[in-house]
Amino acid sequence: MTAATAARSILTRLHEVMASRANAQAKLNRVVDVIGESLDSEVCSIYLLREGMLELFATRGLDQSAVHVTRLAIGEGLVGTIAQNTEMLNLAEAASHPDFAYRPETGEDRFHSFAGVPIVRRQRAVGVLAVQHADPRRYEEVEIEALQTVAMVLSELIANAELIDEDDALAASAALTGPELLQGLTLVKGLGIGAAVFHQPRIQIEHVVAEDTEAERQRVYLAFDRMREQIDRMASQAEFGVGGEHDEVLSTYRMFAYDEGWARRINEAIDSGLTAEAAIERVQQRTRMRMRQIDDPLLADRMHDLEDLANRLLRIVSGQIGTAASQGLRSDTILIARNLGPAELLEYDKRRLKGVILEEGSLTSHVVIVARAMGVPVLGRIRSLRALVREGDQLLLDADQGHVTVRPIPAMIEAFEARFTKTRERQAAYAAMRDLEPVSRDGQRLTLLMNAGLRDDMALLKMTGADGIGLFRTEFQFLVSATLPARERQTRLYRDVLESAGSKPVVFRTVDIGGDKVLPYLRHNDGESEENPAMGWRALRVALEREGLLKSQARSLIEAAAGRVLNVMFPMVSEVWEFDAAKEVFEAQLAYLRRQKKVLPEAIRYGAMLEVPALAEVLDQLVPKLSFLSIGTNDLTQFLFAADRAHPKLAERYDWLSPAILRFLKRVIRDVDTYREGRQVDVTICGEMGGRRLEALALIGLGMSRLSITPAAVGPVKALIRSIDVGEIRDVMREWLACPPPDMRAALLDYANARGIEVD
Structure with missing residues (x-):
């Protein structure tokens, strides 16, 4: 007899029982008889979850007086263990199992063999179906499979008869596992509290028995x-x-x-x-x-x-193919996914999306880039999330510390909310500073710019009081599109951004794709993978090879900036000829539009992004051609240290406050000043380094007066600037660079603490 035949035989008889007019208890009494007879088992029992306990609801073979009397806690005895672990047991000698618990009222003394399977409803054990036999034997595989199939049918019968309370089952399931702390990799910092929602929701199976x-x-x-x-x-x-x-x-x-x-x-x-x-x-x-x-x-x-x-x-x-986004978020949510695309993330309601947890994910994945721009905390590299977290579980996401608490107890929630409240109070205090200028205690006016990449980001320009957009990442539009964005779409976006900025400047970085930002519709000619994509075919290298891509973007930017000043920055310039070639594409499009009698920008200011250390060696040739230079600290750091910042073991190993980095940056600042030939050439830090207050203190000490940072960092860094003496920190940093202290970070912390300067 096959498992299917055995199960079908039982289900045929059970179908008659379920179709009868008997009450639920009578049906269960008949069910245990059918299963026991079909499997030639002397005992068949059904335990159901009631008020957090597994109660014996029906039995064939045990003492009937034990029905509704014998109750086991989750994890107690063999039945409780099955419910706790949501897995079956098959034992030749039940008493030999370490979790065996004898209940004299059942009269089970004479039975040796035992097999049990969980009755599962919506991924939670709501009961247990068990069989026992006097002879010490393990049940055959065919019998176990038949039991598991029957347990699925019982789940539907039990739910329809309302023999268990779904809320009790949920509460018992939560109490069953209790709070759990899961460690992961911080991808985007921040705090979030909400209910777990799976990006790909599980299908709730309502009909179990087939008619055809x-x-x-x-x-x-x-x-x-x-x-x-x-x-x-x-x-x-x-x-x-x-x-x-x-x-x-x-x-x-x-x-x-x-x-x-x-x-x-x-x-x-x-x-x-x-x-x-x-x-x-x-x-x-x-x-x-x-x-x-x-x-x-x-x-x-x-x-x-x-x-x-x-x-x-x-x-x-x-037929339920949609994601959770298509169904809409009903409350504050922590989204859970194996991986996620940037376009999928943007489908969610930002007002209710409080965080994202990924089973995979890396520091450079597309979704992380977009989430950082949206201000949504993200935690990655947590395996087996579906086994550890259930839909609706409350989660406390602490992406600052790199962990999430699942099913927290009230004391944990209270402590987390207190911390969260302090964070919000701080944010409110920073927001109140939006109309204050970033002027130091000794009267020096610094420039605080904001990084952006989405149309929605522009609302934050007014909210933060930033001086402008120091880095608009144009690749975001490419990352969230299924195909190459048409020139008209690009023009519309750039025009909207400039209009939203008003009189404040916007620096557009030409598309930085390739490497870690692979587009499905744009790939390398030879189709081969890259061993080190961060140093490969990306950014300006792609744009210069795919000239049509850069031409289209150049024309879009020029048309969008009609009557305004256009600031254009080229990413990942390694040699001067690359800058010249990119500028030539823009100048050719400018000449074409001039011939077409189009309204042109008032002026075009060209800049380069210094991310490749080699560019620092040719600043004497490059600076005279520039209107501005932006230093991308993220890529620059990994290139200087030969350390992949997406590698978990290296992400925190090399310090931004290392004398090697600080001396390099100081030299760039000095060389730009030397080679600018009396012209104004702005130098700006673009990257995470400028958004951390201690690092920002060091950068200002190096002579940096322009920072372009995330919107969330504008308030804290403005508060820092207004609390320091720029002249003093520059004198101190000059001494430290000449003769570095053993620990530059510790020295800066001591300096800040001694003067009451609040840093991270």
């Missing part, structure tokens, strides 16, 4: 075909065709998608009488139980891939 087996089988066949088409299409896209991790993930997906064994097991579950959705879930329950027994992390990852694929198949077969 062949119709269910056809639904699964069609869903498999559609899923395989999706995976093949993903694999053919440029973003996934360049090797590396994406290639490995998709290879695994394709392997599972075409795995006949997986499809066969789902078919067997349908043969037992389950609907297509229930059959897929039935096979997945078995997979999850196996996953818990896997010690090999690589194999466990592959099983998680299968879980992802099963969820995809469930969504297709049920």
Whole structure:
């Protein structure tokens, strides 16, 4: 007898029981008889979760007086252990198990063998189905599978009969695991509190028993075909065709998608009488139980891939293909996903999205770049999130410290909210300073600019009181588009940005794509992967090779800036000829539009971004051609230290306050002043370094008077400037650079603390 035959035999009889007019208790009494008889088992019992306890609701073989009397806590005895771990037990000798708990009122003394499976409702154990036998034997695989199938049907029966309270089940499930602290990698700093919402919601299976087996089988066949088409299409896209991790993930997906064994097991579950959705879930329950027994992390990852694929198949077969964004966020939310694209993130309501947690994710992933601009905290690299967090669980996200608390107790929430309140109070105090100028105690006026990349960011210019936009990342429009943005769309965006800025300056950085910002619709000619994309085919290198890309952007920027001053900056310039070539593209488009009698910008100011150390060696040739120079500290740091900032082990290893970095920056400032030939050439720090108050103090001490930072950092850095004596810190830094202290960071902290200067 196969598992499907055994289960189908039981389900046929159970269908008659469920269709009868008997009350719920009578149905359960009949159910245990049917299962016991079908499996030739002397005992069959059903325990249901009531008021946080597992209560014996029906039994065949145990003492009837124990029904509604015997109650076990979650984790107590074999039944409690099954509910706690949501996994089955199959024992030849029950008493030998360390969790065995004897209950004399049941009269179970004479029974030796024991098998039990959880009754699962919405990923939570709401009961246990158990069988026992006098002879010490392990139950056959076919019997266990039949029990698991029956448990799915019982879940529907129990829910429809309202034998369990869903709220009690939820509360008991939360109490079951209690608070849990999960460590991850900080991708975007910040605090957030909200309910867990999965980007790809799990499908709630409402109908378990099939009316037409062949119709269910056809639904699964069609869903498999559609899923395989999706995976093949993903694999053919440029973003996934360049090797590396994406290639490995998709290879695994394709392997599972075409795995006949997986499809066969789902078919067997349908043969037992389950609907297509229930059959897929039935096979997945078995997979999850196996996953818990896997010690090999690589194999466990592959099983998680299968879980992802099963969820995809469930969504297709049920017709529920949308993400949580399409359903709308109903309350403050912490979004959970394996990975996320920037366009997907932008679909969510920013007012209710309080944070993002990713199973994967890196410091340079697209979604992180956009999330940082949106001010949404992000935590990454937390494996097995779906196994550790449930939909609706309350989460305290502390991306500053790199962890999240799941299902916190009230004291934890109170402490977190107190900290959060202080943060908000500080933010309110900074917001109140928006109309104050960044003038130091000794009367020096510094320039505080803001970084942006989205149209929505422009509202923050007024809110922060920043002096302008020192870096507008034009690539954001490219990152969130499925195809190359048309020139008209680009022009419209740039015009909107300039109009929103009013009289304040905006520096547009030409598109910085490639490397870590791969676009699906734009790939390297040879299609080969890059071993070190940060130093590869990216930014200005891409733009100069794909001249049509830069031409289109140049014309869009020139047309958008009609009658205004246009500030254009070229990213990742390594040699002077690259700057010259990029400028020539703009000048050619300017000449073309002049011939077309178009209204032109009042002036075009050209600048370069110093990220590649080699450029510092040719400033004597470059500076006379510049209107401004921006220093990109993020890339510059990793190039100077030969340390990938996306590498978890290196992310915090090399300090921005190292004498090596500070001396390099001081030399750049000095050389620009030397070679500017009496002209005004602004030098601006663009990057995270300028947005940290202690680092900003050091930069001002080096002679830097212009910082372009995130909107959230404008208030804190303005407060810093208004509390310092610029002349004094510059004298101190001059001494320290000549003879560095053993720990530059500690020395700066001591300096700040001694003068009551608030720093990070």
